[in-house]
Amino acid sequence: MNSRSFALTAALILSSLCGFGAPRLKIAYFQADVTPSVGIPVAYAPTRSIVDSLSARGVVISPEGQKPIVLCVVDWLLISNESSDLFRNYLAKAAGTTPDRVSVHTVHQHDTPWCDQSSEKALAANGLGGIRFDLQFLDGCMRRTAEALARALPKSKEVKKVGFGEAKVEKVASNRRILGPDGKVRIVRFSSSRDSAAIQAPEGLIDPFLKSVSFWDGSGKPIVVLNYYATHPQSYYGQGDVNPEFIGMARNARHNKSGIPQLFFIGAAGNIAAGKYNNGSPEMRQVLADRIEKALDEAFENTVQQPAPEKISWQVAPLRLPLAGFMVADSLKNQLADTSKDFNTRFAAARQLAWLERNKRNAPVVVTSLQLGGIRLLQLPGEPFIEYQLAAQQYRPGEKVCTAAYGDGGMVYIGTSVAYSQGGYEVDRRVNATNEKAEAVLTRAIRDVMKP
Template identity: 45%
Template sequence: MRPGFLLTVCTVVLSFFFCPASEAQELRLVTFQLDVTPPIGSPLCEGFIPPASKIDDPLSARGIIILGVEQPIVLCAVDFVGIGNGGYDAWKEALASAAETIPSRVAVHVLHQHDAPACDLSEAELLAPYGIESKAFDVPFLRDVLKRLKLTVKAALPSARPFTHLGTGQATVDRVASNRRILGEDGKVKIVRYSSTVDPEAIAAPEGVIDPQLKLLSFWNGDTPLVSITYYATHPQSHYGKGAVSADFVGLARAVRDRAEPKLFHMHFNGAGGNLAAGKYNNGSQEARIELTERLAAGMEQAWTSTTRVPVAANDIEWRVEPVTLPLREPLQNLTALEDMLKNDKAHLLERIRAAKDLAYAKRVLAKQTIELSSLRLGQAVILNLPGEIFVEYQLAAQKMRPDRFICTAGYGDCGPGYIGTAIAYSEGGYETSWVSRTAPESEEILLAAIARLLK
């Protein structure tokens, strides 16, 4: 054998084994979208409001798949009120299977509209023996969504397009978010400012702690924009609870951008808005919904026009995962009491549904099942994916940890934990931490440490 030929063969073989994959693979992007509007008669908000009697506007699941960096990475935003526990597992597994990746490289988040379905298959399984699962979930519809989701993603994979640049932009959103927890002089919650109010005192109170900035990430192929993803923290309710399915003002603002930039694929994520809502600026009227839509859409447009682009390569992209176990609130540690409430056919239906929600999450924690936080670094930008209805303070803390990064926070991942407050919030009272949080105050230390590791 000629020495030159042998040298060439050895060089090729060594290059195959030792050249970084990031240099060998082209970055590509896949987009997918699925209609997830429920049929008439389906429960909305897990049965806590009237079921669907009409469709005001459609619901969608929208996502992207990043190819060319180890295994594919999937980000998905869904117009549901919540996806949690076994339902969250099912969504991640369906997306991972279809995108040919693993569940730990998938992040699913809801936008938390209330005039929308929920998906918690663990809870539905607990309700089923008592014949009341259909009061909270349309399980056949949810199973069909998962089936169609897999087909949609598989069909989208061949349409992958290269991307070469990442864009970042931000804008201040005017008169949308306000803090729901108004404290009195004693340091306790004096007023809970819900998603809408006509109470003059609640309206007059300051906005409180919020993050007024809307962040925008965009993917480009040269000078051609492909995808725009926005992040903004607030509960997204205007008026709701009348049986009219709607993506509410966040979905309607996204639709405004769809029409304004029809060649762009638009996604929106709700930030860490567990203790935020539009209450200061929302009286629950149709006119208020229109105003909130216009203000949020204006922020999206301003963030888009302020966008700056930089080249991005595979070695600029890094996915990290931090599994955590969040300690249970004391009342949830008594599984017998929760099971007794679930079995009690004399109890109010919503009390039994609430017991099933608590029990589903408590069983997972006691079985040592973790919840995953994750981050996606894209050059100097970082997407931080957080679980539950998490308070805005966690989003603000992340930004303080890495002021040198452009941090976009998505809340409402696995919604099993419910509200996740700061440690002090549990002693302040209020709706979020006294009734619908399933985590203990010690969760703050665990979460902040996990976020710090993700951003390190």
């Protein structure tokens, strides 16, 4: 070997040992205030007070040689249809990437705004505008979040290690659907309950683990933590007292205590809530928050770090869910226009028309996956059942799989095939625009993005 070849070989070996050959990975954290003022509509009433502020939080993940990836989660009920597209477009432009590499989710608290420009247009055309949506406020929040991203991007930090930890959450989540001897839903155990039968019934099928994915810089300090847990986040709600609920309270407490920015993504919680452990009293909100905060602490303490992965990939699968039989435009338009109907009935018709219009596109929504070496982050639309989250973990048994649901919420709930014959709230036409074939379609899309 001549001296030049020897020097080249030595340089390659040194590069490999030092990790210089691995792709550089950068991350930036951004945050914006998205709190409504008094009088602005939230999910079920106009805002009458601000108990605590709301935030949009996100990260821009920039693998070397790839366009940036944006993951964002907002303290709102749902973001749907045109609004989902608009938000992703704003963030994509600010990040210098494409909308298909942006995923926006909600924490789904029920005393927070609902964001759906498409539904508002249908309502306004029938004299019902401004009751559930304030488009000027919502658009301002989306733009403000994009501006926060743009300011954060130049401050991106290089990631040297990625960590994963998990902890079991005690006495928070329970399955909402309690079946009777005939296999039909006998009790829907909502976010709170004082019914002894609902409280005494088994916890049911849940995913009891809170999972944390952390990004670390070269000095050994954590940059940001992404947390995942599947439950509806409500303790009590409905009067317009804006707050981030027990999930947001725990996230904020962990952020303030540790100084480490925290994101919290709700998993596939369509049939999961705190009803077994929550009687709906104001005192229980803090109790539930403390239980979540304890799991956040433990998951971080249990974190195992690995060098920043060489394999970083973003996968996208189009999703076109089958429509329920009642999703017929003329019928829904008549229902929306019928002034003898109550507002909630007409509101449901407006939302269903918006989703029907969105389905004229070839692929109205997508399922996405981010692979970070042995860690997989799965992003889903709507309110899917916990079965989808558990199945995704089985598809990649050698990896750590974290699921974020509550992406585009135009279809609202997505049940399993058997659920549509069992009955219950989650498959009622007021909140579910799909049918029993949805499971096969969503499962196929999840499998597609979970491939190696």
